[in-house]
Amino acid sequence: MSKPLHNNVCNEKNFSLLYEKYAQELGNFLYYKYGNTLNPTDKVQDAFIKLWENCAKVVPEKVKSFLYTVANNLMLNAVKHQKIVFKYQEVKPKDYTNESPEFVLRKKEFLKRYEKALSNLKEEERVAFMLSKIEGKTHKEVGEILGITKKVAEHRIYSAFKKLKEQLDDFR
Template sequence: MNIYNNYSEKELITLLREGDTDALSRLYYLYVKQLKYFVLRTAKSSLLAEDVVHDTFIKVWENRDKIDCELPFKPYLYTIARRHLLNLLKRAQHEINIVDEMRRSVINEENSTELLLDYSESSSIFQEAIKSLPEQRREVFIRCRIQGLTYKQAAVELGISESTVNNQMVKALKSIRGFITIRSAMILLIAATIK
């Protein structure tokens, strides 16, 4: 990949459009620190910033044929990252609003204090969700989210690529979110029928 060090951004974009993964790696190397700093200013979370940066480069790869070689790459990259971060933040806020709404509706029910999940039950559901993941996905999730390793560190520990770690994290978060949503909904339905 050393030959890529001498290529201009325009040449790297041309190679990227042709499906050259080494060109993507070089662009990643050139922009990853700046992009992470840019995202971190808004995200205020190193882990979230790392997720957004990795997702941004995945989107660049997936849409490589749409990149205009004549336009500067950095604004294109930052626009993708900003939009992705804003979508994640909106989704997180939406989920918080749903949980708050569910909590308010349960609190309004008679004897609702008995129906609220306490911390140990919530923790138990979360542990079940993690255990339900396929082995590699579970290992990636534990290292990145629980142990606090970076995607790069987790990749080295598990002997897999950084992009595999990123893909497994995306799938793990989606699975865990779905598991918890279904389990919580079931508990609320059971609680409503007990009334």
């Protein structure tokens, strides 16, 4: 059994020995687990600061466990924070396109005609079609949502699809 390096964590000399013993190893652990983007060396420093602040409460045998737990939690908090930042970071729309002006115009025209064609469908056909094609529901799920059988849902979807194809046929 190895001899412990420390008897009292609050002793500056013992704390310095603990730092020399665990800092590099802890930094490598965080680097391997989370990469370099979240500054693992900063988290190691913060973990040792927490150890110093709580040195009277930490039993000398539990120092390594305390350091690894604190450092890992600091990294997890940084990961959570980064996810929140990315979520709320405004994505600026690009003000240019690789599409030709003719294509953009045809796309707008098609969208108008598609919306008009959808509005010309019977309500039950439009609802079934949109549940199936827009929301990705199966025919069975469409039937359950609308309170109809699977076969009736299929008929409504295919009927709507056929009418849309007829009205938008010249856009091929």
